Amino acid sequence: MDKLIISGGEALHGEIRISGAKNAVLPIMAATLLADSPVTIRNVPHLHDVTTTMELLGQMGVHLTLNENMDIEVDTSTINSLYAPYDLVRTMRSSILVLGPMLSRFGRADVSLPGGCAIGSRPVNLHIKGLQAMGADVEVINGYIKARVDRLKGTKLVMDLVTVTGTENLMMAATLADGVTIIENAAREPEVTDLANCLNCMGAKISGAGTDTLVIEGVERLSGTEYKVLPDRIETGSYLVAAAITGGHVKLKDTRPDIMDAVLQALQEAGADITIGEDWIELDMHGKRATAVNVQTAPYPAFPTDMQAQFTALNVVAEGAGTITETVFENRFMHVQEMQRMGAQITLKGNTAISTGVKRLTGAPVMATDLRASASLVLAGLVADGETSIGRIYHIDRGYERIEEKLAQLGANIRRVPA
Numbered sequence: 001m002d003k004l005i006i007s008g009g010e011a012l013h014g015e016i017r018i019s020g021a022k023n024a025v026l027p028i029m030a031a032t033l034l035a036d037s038p039v040t041i042r043n044v045p046h047l048h049d050v051t052t053t054m055e056l057l058g059q060m061g062v063h064l065t066l067n068e069n070m071d072i073e074v075d076t077s078t079i080n081s082l083y084a085p086y087d088l089v090r091t092m093r094s095s096i097l098v099l100g101p102m103l104s105r106f107g108r109a110d111v112s113l114p115g116g117c118a119i120g121s122r123p124v125n126l127h128i129k130g131l132q133a134m135g136a137d138v139e140v141i142n143g144y145i146k147a148r149v150d151r152l153k154g155t156k157l158v159m160d161l162v163t164v165t166g167t168e169n170l171m172m173a174a175t176l177a178d179g180v181t182i183i184e185n186a187a188r189e190p191e192v193t194d195l196a197n198c199l200n201c202m203g204a205k206i207s208g209a210g211t212d213t214l215v216i217e218g219v220e221r222l223s224g225t226e227y228k229v230l231p232d233r234i235e236t237g238s239y240l241v242a243a244a245i246t247g248g249h250v251k252l253k254d255t256r257p258d259i260m261d262a263v264l265q266a267l268q269e270a271g272a273d274i275t276i277g278e279d280w281i282e283l284d285m286h287g288k289r290a291t292a293v294n295v296q297t298a299p300y301p302a303f304p305t306d307m308q309a310q311f312t313a314l315n316v317v318a319e320g321a322g323t324i325t326e327t328v329f330e331n332r333f334m335h336v337q338e339m340q341r342m343g344a345q346i347t348l349k350g351n352t353a354i355s356t357g358v359k360r361l362t363g364a365p366v367m368a369t370d371l372r373a374s375a376s377l378v379l380a381g382l383v384a385d386g387e388t389s390i391g392r393i394y395h396i397d398r399g400y401e402r403i404e405e406k407l408a409q410l411g412a413n414i415r416r417v418p419a
């Protein structure tokens with residue numbers, strides 16, 4: 001297994017471009033199952049989760065082609081299996097996103113239950129409850145969700161809590177249902193909106209995307225389209241934090257400042273000077289040390305849970321004391337112990353990480369347990385004296401395209417070595 005080796009100390013400077021959003025491309029790939037002619041997806045990030053989704057669709061008999069720009073063309077006319085096996089679903093929870101589209105278009109789906117993961121129990125009960133309310137017969141047998149229906153029926157769904165992939169699964173299912181589906185307390189994440197835009201390009205009738213009420217008028221069929229995935233706001237935020245904690249000055253291109261309000265606000269509170277254009281963000285610390293911030297995660301448009309670990313890395317080297325409170329997932333502080341091994345002054349009280357900043361961390365061998373935790377350890381390594389080696393970086397490769405190349409382009413001393 002590869003490792004990342006980082007020698008800390010360099011302030012980051014320069015420009016990089018941001019890739020397509022992981023959390024948008026995965027549901028869009030699942031949505032291709034709804035179309036009866038080929039869909040071309042552009043701005044696809046080169047990520048392990050994309051490869052896994054291609055493998056999942058490929059196992060179903062779907063024909064996928066990749067062109068030289070990494071655009072993916074998906075043709076579902078060859079589909080011959082409506083089954084998502086445990087081996088794939090357990091490595092990537094978002095595989096659950098094939099459930100709604102398969103059931104809605106083909107009337108049946110067998111999808112493994114994802115099970116728990118490093119950041120909490122993460123059930124999918126609300127996905128199942130919504131499909132049942134739309135008339136599906138759903139059973140869980142031998143660890144598999146077995147769903148059957150003649151045709152889903154539009155209905156009013158009130159979500160018990162805000163779930164991103166839950167909203168996406170039910171929205172996709174509703175596109176081909178008989179009648180109108182209303183999803184209340186829907187997730188407002190930009191990736192949900194991007195999926196809705198893509199589905200509308202395929203012929204769906206969805207309104208209200210970006211608000212907490214989605215109205216989906218079922219149609220008879222969806223067809224192929226060409227769609228460009230929106231930029232990754234979490235990748236954007238991660239590189240902004242990397243620049244902020246090293247006292248650097250970077251410009252990120254091909255991104256979307258308009259979907260980054262909570263993160264940009266927290267960075268400004270940390271002392272960053274931020275300038276934005278339509279599709280770029282520039283952050284300059286003017287060589288200063290960041291100031292610790294207090295943030296609390298919650299569904300969009302509040303501060304994203306997927307940026308929590310990176311801001312923990314910021315706080316542990318910032319001036320003063322700061323708190324990071326996690327309200328979305330139950331166990332998302334696995335990075336804290338690893339940061340303590342690097343000299344971070346940080347304690348956990350319930351779902352809050354309280355830190356007092358130290359000037360520098362010290363390099364250490366550390367290990368990643370989930371995607372964003374791994375990214376936060378890379379950030380910590382950038383401000384650690386000596387060498388930090390990060391193991392299990394397959395977590396990082398799931399969600400960050402060429403992280404070591406992009407950081408090296410900004411002047412970081414980082415390399416990937418085979419273990």
Ligand code: UD1
Pocket residue numbers: 022023026093094120121122123124125126127128161162163164165166191305306328329330
């Ligand atoms: C998505 C994102 C992930 C992000 C998360 C929260 C993708 C592929 N992944 O994950 O990066 O961290 O949103 O922004 O888009 N819940 C239930 N029952 C359900 C569904 C969810 O209790 O049926 C709970 C979860 O345990 C969690 C909360 O709802 O506590 C929010 O989870 P959810 O929004 O569903 O996360 P994901 O969609 O899995």
